Amino acid sequence: MSGSRISADLTILVIDENAIRASIIEEGLAEAGHRKVTVIHEVQGVARLIETLQPDVIIIDIESPNRDMMEHMFQLTRSVSRPIAMFVDSSDTASIEAAVDAGVSAYIVDGLKKERVKPILDMAVSRFNAFSRLQRELAEARNALEERKVIERAKGILMKMRGLSEEEAFALLRQSAMNEKKKIADIAQSVVTAAGLLL
Amino acid sequence: MSEMFSMSALGSAAPPRVTREQKTLRAGFIPLMDASILIVAAELGFAEKEGLKLDLVRDVSWANVRDRLAFRQFDIAHMLSPMPVASMLGLGSNPSPTITPFSLGRGGNAITLSARIFERMQILTGLPDDASALANAQALAAVLLDMRARGEAAPTLGMTYPFSSHNYEFRYWLAAGGIDPDRDVKLVVVPPPLTSDALAAGAIDGFCVGAPWNMVASERGTGRIVAAKQDIWPLAPEKVLGLRPEWAEANADTVSRLIVALDRAARWCDEPGNHDHLAEILSSAPYIQAPRDIIRRVLNGEFHLDARGNKRIIPDYFLFHRGAANYPRPHQALWIYSQMMRWGQAEFSGDNRAKAESAYRPDLYRNALGAEASTPDATEEAEMLSAFMDGKPFDTADMAAYVARFPVRTDAAPPLAAHDA
Structure with a gap:
């Protein structure tokens, strides 16, 4: 060049x-x-x-x-x-x-x-x-940031609704993801969506 | 993530068939209604039934479609009928050998002028609302002379590509009215989805493009449809399936399966009972961004000529299959070549004639479909070769003489200029 x-x-x-x-x-x-x-x-x-x-x-x-x-x-x-x-x-x-x-x-x-x-x-x-x-x-970084935000919100919802610690909330998300063969971010998104419908 | 869980599914799957031919085909297309057969073959399982997978890739320009087919990003492509002919003749920026074994239907084009120009045509010549395509062209010629006498600039008219049915049909219509498309007006290229806006903004005064864009402009009240493709020449080819000849040879079985899939899809598209469904598919997000009810009416050939309620029904405005619409006729390739000669894009020679003819491959169509091939009816076909708007029959035997018989052509005396003061 x-x-x-x-x-x-x-x-x-x-x-x-x-x-x-x-x-x-x-x-x-x-x-x-x-x-x-x-x-x-x-x-x-x-x-x-x-x-x-x-x-x-x-x-x-x-x-x-x-x-x-x-x-x-x-x-x-x-x-x-x-x-x-x-x-x-x-x-x-x-x-x-x-x-x-x-x-x-x-x-x-x-x-x-x-x-x-x-x-x-x-x-x-x-x-x-x-x-x-x-x-x-850039798109991947944005995506990762979005996923992290959703996981944080889902953890907050679980901690509040089920009286869990932060670590327990994350473990629950991770366990559900493994059981359902999905990504943690996807499970977190369902938690956030469900909470939006229930509250 | 998802990869590790799909492993369980692998165990139960049948082992892949050993074949050297390609079964997943990348198909380039431009979002227009005449891509219907390809879209339906992919969406409704006709390709799958033949063991093929069609990956449709939407593109933005015919130049891209041509280049991506040439450089192997696409295996097959939705193309303008003159593109394989131009490629075989070595015309254009990147001519790479291209053939067509399957025509993607007939019809679909129309010519629209701005409401402003059409109004002048009516005032100046007393043109009725239901005037013929030829009368409309003659009235435009009268307006052009009037504009010139008043010192107004010549109108700018849009079409899609230098080697397009639209270019040759627009020129044919203008010339039949006595207008020289290179001297009396300015022809420019406008991407089809932009034509209606360009007309509304006054950037162009008319255009010839495929469906549904003429109807979109007429329903907005900015344009008036003055001729349909059928008025100019009912047998005029529209879009075709383009392939690289060496790829078609290496994948002969795949090409046959593809033709069968497209034949089934074409029959489905032709069925009026399927048109609601077809309109729904076409107007969905990956395809044509135009209102579904307009697409539905265009499929019916139901034309709103303008926004004042003038209507016209054109039977068989779209022919997806009937009338041997899928049969790639070598004389269609020759007619395209004749228009390329007429407008100075190509020279006459026996060698060129053979090259032009070689772009259309009815042998591949017949081989694939056997007894189910829809071949043209000889009597009907002979009639079709005389069914031009200016009454001039197409003579394949003497192409040079056929071209010379057109009073308006490149290098002929400019007709309107004779009236100059």
């Missing part, structure tokens, strides 16, 4: 509805020595932007429903001087598969050497993957 000087003069357009991810990509491109980078978060007016910007490379997240609009635009411009096509190198399907897996796609100006684009795509793929990993971890 070290900045190769020869590709640093490329004009790059990044289209990503997720502003945080877009800035992560932008940072990666800056680290690799790219200075002519434009980032947009919505595709409104992108046709005009592409006309004026004349990008060599377009990086787009594949969750954008506006990809079809870009396909149409590339069809219209295929006969003009700068036809743009999706980054596909038949000798390197593994890297394009990795890109689609990661949720990113790239279009390049026809005739641009593949080796100038590959580091850009590889960087985008690794950053897209890192971003999804972060998001997944």
